[in-house]
Amino acid sequence: MAPEVTAPSSGQGAPFGPDRAPRGGTLRRLLATREASVLGALVVTVILASFWVDGFFTDRTAGFLILDVTAIALIALPMTLIVITGEIDLSVASILGLTSAVMGQLWFLGLPLETIVPLCLALGAVLGAINGLLVTVAGLPSLAVTIGTMALYRGLAYVILGDRAVADFPRSWTSGATQRLGETAIPWVVLLIAALAVVFGIVLHATPIGRSLYAIGSNDEAARFAGISVRMTKLWLFVASGAVSALAGVFWTLQYSSARADNAFGLELSVVAAVLLGGVSIFGGLGALPGVIGGVLLLGTIRKALELADVSSDTLSVVTGLLLVISVVAPNIVARLKERRRPDTPSVPAHSNQR
Amino acid sequence: MAQEPPPVPPPLALVGAAKSFGAVKALQGVSLELRAGEIHALCGENGAGKSTLVKMIAGVHRPDEGHVEVDGAPIEFARPADAQQAGVAVIYQEPTLFPDLSVAENIFMGRQPLARGRRIDRPAMHAATEALFARLGVHIDPARPAKGLSIADQQLIEIAKALSLQARVLVMDEPTAALSGVEVERLFTVARSLRDSGAAILFISHRFDEVFDLCDRITVMRDGRYISTDPVAELTVDAVVRKMVGRDIAALFPKQDTEPGEVVLEVEGLTRTGVFSDVGFTVRAGEIVALAGLVGAGRSEVVRAVFGVDPYDSGRVLVNGRPLRKGRPAAAMAAGIALVPEDRRQQGLVMELSVERNATLTRRWALSRFGWLRRSTEERTAREWTRRMQVKAGSLSDAVATLSGGNQQKVVLAKWLSTDPAVLIVDEPTRGIDVGTKSEVHRLLSELAGRGLAVVMVSSELPEVLGMADRILVMHEGRVSAELSRAQATEESVMYAATGQREDAA
Numbered sequence: 001m002a003p004e005v006t007a008p009s010s011g012q013g014a015p016f017g018p019d020r021a022p023r024g025g026t027l028r029r030l031l032a033t034r035e036a037s038v039l040g041a042l043v044v045t046v047i048l049a050s051f052w053v054d055g056f057f058t059d060r061t062a063g064f065l066i067l068d069v070t071a072i073a074l075i076a077l078p079m080t081l082i083v084i085t086g087e088i089d090l091s092v093a094s095i096l097g098l099t100s101a102v103m104g105q106l107w108f109l110g111l112p113l114e115t116i117v118p119l120c121l122a123l124g125a126v127l128g129a130i131n132g133l134l135v136t137v138a139g140l141p142s143l144a145v146t147i148g149t150m151a152l153y154r155g156l157a158y159v160i161l162g163d164r165a166v167a168d169f170p171r172s173w174t175s176g177a178t179q180r181l182g183e184t185a186i187p188w189v190v191l192l193i194a195a196l197a198v199v200f201g202i203v204l205h206a207t208p209i210g211r212s213l214y215a216i217g218s219n220d221e222a223a224r225f226a227g228i229s230v231r232m233t234k235l236w237l238f239v240a241s242g243a244v245s246a247l248a249g250v251f252w253t254l255q256y257s258s259a260r261a262d263n264a265f266g267l268e269l270s271v272v273a274a275v276l277l278g279g280v281s282i283f284g285g286l287g288a289l290p291g292v293i294g295g296v297l298l299l300g301t302i303r304k305a306l307e308l309a310d311v312s313s314d315t316l317s318v319v320t321g322l323l324l325v326i327s328v329v330a331p332n333i334v335a336r337l338k339e340r341r342r343p344d345t346p347s348v349p350a351h352s353n354q355r
Numbered sequence: 356m357a358q359e360p361p362p363v364p365p366p367l368a369l370v371g372a373a374k375s376f377g378a379v380k381a382l383q384g385v386s387l388e389l390r391a392g393e394i395h396a397l398c399g400e401n402g403a404g405k406s407t408l409v410k411m412i413a414g415v416h417r418p419d420e421g422h423v424e425v426d427g428a429p430i431e432f433a434r435p436a437d438a439q440q441a442g443v444a445v446i447y448q449e450p451t452l453f454p455d456l457s458v459a460e461n462i463f464m465g466r467q468p469l470a471r472g473r474r475i476d477r478p479a480m481h482a483a484t485e486a487l488f489a490r491l492g493v494h495i496d497p498a499r500p501a502k503g504l505s506i507a508d509q510q511l512i513e514i515a516k517a518l519s520l521q522a523r524v525l526v527m528d529e530p531t532a533a534l535s536g537v538e539v540e541r542l543f544t545v546a547r548s549l550r551d552s553g554a555a556i557l558f559i560s561h562r563f564d565e566v567f568d569l570c571d572r573i574t575v576m577r578d579g580r581y582i583s584t585d586p587v588a589e590l591t592v593d594a595v596v597r598k599m600v601g602r603d604i605a606a607l608f609p610k611q612d613t614e615p616g617e618v619v620l621e622v623e624g625l626t627r628t629g630v631f632s633d634v635g636f637t638v639r640a641g642e643i644v645a646l647a648g649l650v651g652a653g654r655s656e657v658v659r660a661v662f663g664v665d666p667y668d669s670g671r672v673l674v675n676g677r678p679l680r681k682g683r684p685a686a687a688m689a690a691g692i693a694l695v696p697e698d699r700r701q702q703g704l705v706m707e708l709s710v711e712r713n714a715t716l717t718r719r720w721a722l723s724r725f726g727w728l729r730r731s732t733e734e735r736t737a738r739e740w741t742r743r744m745q746v747k748a749g750s751l752s753d754a755v756a757t758l759s760g761g762n763q764q765k766v767v768l769a770k771w772l773s774t775d776p777a778v779l780i781v782d783e784p785t786r787g788i789d790v791g792t793k794s795e796v797h798r799l800l801s802e803l804a805g806r807g808l809a810v811v812m813v814s815s816e817l818p819e820v821l822g823m824a825d826r827i828l829v830m831h832e833g834r835v836s837a838e839l840s841r842a843q844a845t846e847e848s849v850m851y852a853a854t855g856q857r858e859d860a861a
Contacts, residue, residue: 207726208719215716218707225664225694225702226716226770227684285707 034279034331035291042298049305056308063185066193067178067255069300071096071248071264073193073293075271076278077200078241080292083275084204085234086217086284087135087142092245093267094153095127097260099249101157104166104259113173121246127153128242132235142238150268157261166259177254189251196244201289209233217284273324274299282328299323364427365390366555367412367443367524371421374407381407384421385581387574389524389555394546396570396587397559400599400817400850404579405559409528412557413445414438444517445526450509454502459484461501462516487515491545507538514545525549526557531565532651543569561649561854563592575599592856593847600817600846611805615825616640617675619809620692620778622661625670630656631833634670638778638809643800645824646813648853652830654813655697658780661811662694663687674778688717691777695767695784697813699760703767706756710748711737713755714769721774740769745795761792768799779803782813797823817846831855 050057075092082089099120106116127149134145179188204210212233215223220230253259278295280287302323303316365388374382382404389395399405410416412423414432422429425441432438452461459480460467468483470476484497493511501509510530517525527546531539546569550556560566566573566587573590575582575598582598620638625631631653638644646654659665661672663684672679674690687694696702704713714737715722722732737751744765748758755766764784771779781800785793800823804810814820820827827844829837829852837852 202727206728208723208728209726211712211716211719211728214708214712215705218705219701221701222703222705223716224684225696227688228716229685285705 033288033291035288035294038278038291038294038298042294042301045298045301045305049301053305053308056305059185061304061308063180063187065300065304066190067187068304069296070187070189070193070255071252071267072270072274072299073296074196074248074251075241075245075267076274076292076296077196077289078237078244079271079275080278080280080287080289081200081204081213082142082234082237082241083272083280083282084213084217084284084287085237086220087234087237088146088272088282089128089131089142089238089241090146090268090272091127091131091149091153092241092271093264094150094157095124095242095245096249096252096264096267097262098127098153098157098160099124099246100253100259100263101161101261103250103253104164105160107169107259108166113170117250120250121243124246124249125239125243128239128245129235131242132238135238136231136235154261154265161259161261163261167257169254169257169259174254174257177251197289197293204289213237214285217286219285269324270299270320273320273327277323277327279331281331295327363391364424366426367441368424368427369408369411369418369421370424370429372408372411372418372423373420374411374416374418380579382411382418382579385576385579386421387581387584389557391523391553391555392550393572394550394556394558394570396566396573397557397576398563398566398573398595398599399576400815403576403599405576406528407579408576409445409526409557409559412438412443412524412526414443439520439522442521442523443526444513444520444522444524445528446510446513446517446530448529448532449506450513452501452504452509452512455500457498457500458495458504458512459497461512462487462519464516483519484515487518490518490548491515492548493541493545505538507534507542510534510542511545514549518549522554524555524557526559528559529561530558531560531562539565563595563854563856566595567592596847596850600850611801613641613805613825615642616807619675620661620811621673621676622657623671623673625657625660625667625672627656627660627665627667629833631660631830634830634833634835636828636835636838638811640777640807640809641804642825643804643810643812643823645820645827646811646830647815647817647820647827647849648830648836650815652853653833654830655782657830658694658782658811658813659696661687662692662780664694664696688774691775693717693771693774693776693779695764695771695779695781697782697786699763699767699787703770704755704763707754709752710741710746710755710758710766711751713766714740714751714773717770717774736773737769740773741766744769744772744799759788761788764788764792764796768796772803776808778809778811780811780813783815784812785814785816785819817849820844820849821846829853 046057055061075096079089079092102123103116103120106119107113131142131146131149134140134149135142177189180186181188181190204213212223212228215226215228216230216233224230249263252263256263274295275287275292276282276295277298278287278292280292299320302319306316306319367389369385369387372382372385373380385404385408387395387408397405397408407416411418414435414437417432423432424430430441432441453464456464462484463480468476468479470479481497488495488497491511491514495504495508495511501512504512514525530542534542543565546556546558558566558570570587572584572586573595574584575595577599617640618637619640622637623635625634634653634657636644646657648654656665660667660681663679663682663686666682672681674692677690679690680686700706705716711734715733718736719728722728722736734751741748741751746758746762746765746769748762755763758766784796784800788796797819800810800812812820812823821844824844825841827839827841827849828835829839829849831853832855836855837848839848839852
């Protein structure tokens with residue numbers, strides 16, 4: 001191999017395109033990313049909330065904040081990977097609810113939790129696999145598939161548990177789920193979230209799998225031509241999403257010591273909001289995990305601050321919705337402003353597909 | 356050129372038209388007159404500029420130079436609707452009807468006859484449709500949905516629509532490519548009756564028998580330029596083929612002579628129903644085998660099936676004697692096949708990703724250690740290969756979309772050559788790139804063959820095929836119609852096989 005081409009220059013000037021990394025080193029480049037603006041917004045929010053909201057800047061608040069966002073943070077991890085491939089999973093909250101219902105029912109029937117928890121995780125994986133198979137084998141859009149299974153899985157949860165609530169889980173398990181780290185008010189769940197975040201972060205940013213996720217999200221045809229198994233990859237992502245949603249369901253049930261069919265109703269919107277807020281493009285191919293963690297914390301912080309300031313829960317969902325819209329619209333506006341500042345963007349010439 | 360100037364100005368003419376796409380000159384100085392009551396054929400190789408010309412007449416492209424004339428008066432088509440207004444209708448190879456609307460609704464889309472209360476007057480619309488079909492001498496139920504109609508019937512609906520729009524100029528862009536013999540006859544009957552009622556028709560086809568059967572005059576184009584216009588009576592198939600290919604770039608393609616080695620790639624009886632059938636060939640190490648033929652002959656489909664991106668129904672592919680699992684690009688890559696695909700922007704590259712990511716995408720597992728990819732390894736590899744390919748990029752982190760076409764193609768080549776393949780398949784390797792890079796690519800392919808790679812090259816450019824290939828397989832309508840050695844191959848012999856003619860019959 002190693003063909004040394006000794007050809008003359010082809011007369012095509014080096015295109016110093018606008019996408020060239022800004023001069024001035026790594027720091028400036030890092031500051032220019034979408035992730036950086038999310039983390040900046042987070043810091044600003046924390047500072048503002050500390051000034052204006054009584055009792056916000058305490059480790060007690062931080063502890064409750066983390067418990068509040070546990071489910072969102074966990075599910076946002078696989079969701080990030082799914083959205084980067086250009087798909088979406090809207091059934092995650094229903095998988096959480098169904099897992100919770102099954103967990104309650106099995107406990108009610110007398111199974112030990114040591115058996116129930118693995119069963120629940122496996123159930124989540126199966127539910128995710130159903131999504132994945134419908135998307136990859138049947139070739140349906142994931143938006144349609146998971147809206148369908150969102151209703152289906154939630155309906156099954158009601159079939160199993162009705163409007164009952166199972167609440168008599170053993171204290172050792174429920175307090176275990178909310179156990180603090182040493183003398184602090186920070187729950188140990190934060191370690192689990194951090195560990196999973198590191199795993200997902202490595203997969204996304206430092207493995208061949210991660211490289212293929214971005215390629216799939218930008219152009220799945222080109223990905224296929226590069227030997228990437230697009231269907232298999234997507235299938236496994238949905239399985240991971242189901243399993244992690246089930247894990248979140250187990251924690252939710254133990255944290256609130258309550259298995260109900262309507263647990264985490266509507267949570268999928270918060271998860272998607274956090275992911276998009278974290279700089280992941282809804283069109284796929286763009287985004288990074290640290291940004292999503294920032295997005296989760298930003299969402300949680302804003303909600304916690306408003307909650308402590310006695311803002312009603314209706315207003316909280318208005319805020320979630322607004323953040324979702326802003327996170328989708330803002331990148332477009334920024335891109336348009338950038339384009340206006342640099343009018344000489346070399347438009348890629350229209351390809352003459354003549355025969 | 357023409358003998359007897361028409362007494363009236365032609366309903367449509369193109370005068371000195373030129374059009375460029377970036378650096379590619381698709382048309383230069385082309386003039387064409389479409390006379391009333393005449394069927395005019397347009398012939399040329401792939402890439403001769405026929406489609407660009409049609410799009411100009413249809414108001415899709417505006418000429419950079421020159422202009423369109425209607426009835427002898429210059430006119431500017433700013434959009435397709437302007438051309439329609441001027442009485443120009445275009446029938447494409449694949450009509451685009453609304454599948455769920457009825458035949459009549461498709462014909463009268465946007466201008467349905469109205470009854471009182473602005474309701475659509477369905478009976479009047481159906482009657483008008485019947486009347487149009489009666490003029491064309493065909494029978495299609497106006498009330499049935501367009502879905503499920505054959506392509507031939509769909510074309511007739513487009514023609515009926517053109518009639519209802521009072522079109523005086525009808526352009527048919529390869530209308531017969533997907534039709535059966537009977538359907539072609541019916542289309543020709545319709546075309547002749549339209550001609551006899553005074554329409555000007557432009558007919559584009561690669562099938563010479565049809566051109567000579569149907570048309571009155573033939574215009575030949577080559578490389579975006581006008582070559583000639585002559586009455587059919589003064590032409591033979593031979594003469595047209597010569598005009599189409601007659602070109603002089605002999606010494607441009609420096610294929611080194613190599614001693615072919617072992618057979619590396621074997622394809623046996625490869626068939627995909629309706630696309631290609633019973634395609635078989637072998638490629639030896641150090642050999643360049645070209646797949647020639649017209650667009651739509653199934654060449655790209657064959658190589659895509661070999662690589663596993665497309666499925667196939669029967670047959671098999673062997674690399675170094677071992678059969679390849681079908682439908683698995685990853686397996687093909689593991690066996691040593693690389694495919695530089697036809698559509699660089701859709702298939703070859705992920706345009707939004709950086710040069711670096713694109714260059715290393717095929718080697719992401721090979722470059723990782725225990726599943727861990729280091730940025731520095733990726734960057735080093737990308738830097739090395741872009742240097743070897745002499746890719747001109749501002750920085751490796753630039754989106755590959757910011758590069759020129761030629762440099763993009765070099766990134767695709769880097770991406771595949773870095774996998775150290777045994778078989779390199781290139782599909783239209785020099786399409787849409789500048790002349791300088793083109794000869795670089797040719798030299799590279801020749802060198803690679805010299806180093807013992809088995810190269811399969813799909814190309815629509817005859818000089819490229821003739822200059823580069825050791826052997827040429829010519830495909831026609833999904834089958835291999837000829838296998839020519841380097842010595843046997845001439846532009847004429849390849850063109851004959853590609854158009855399904857036999858040399859001795861012409």
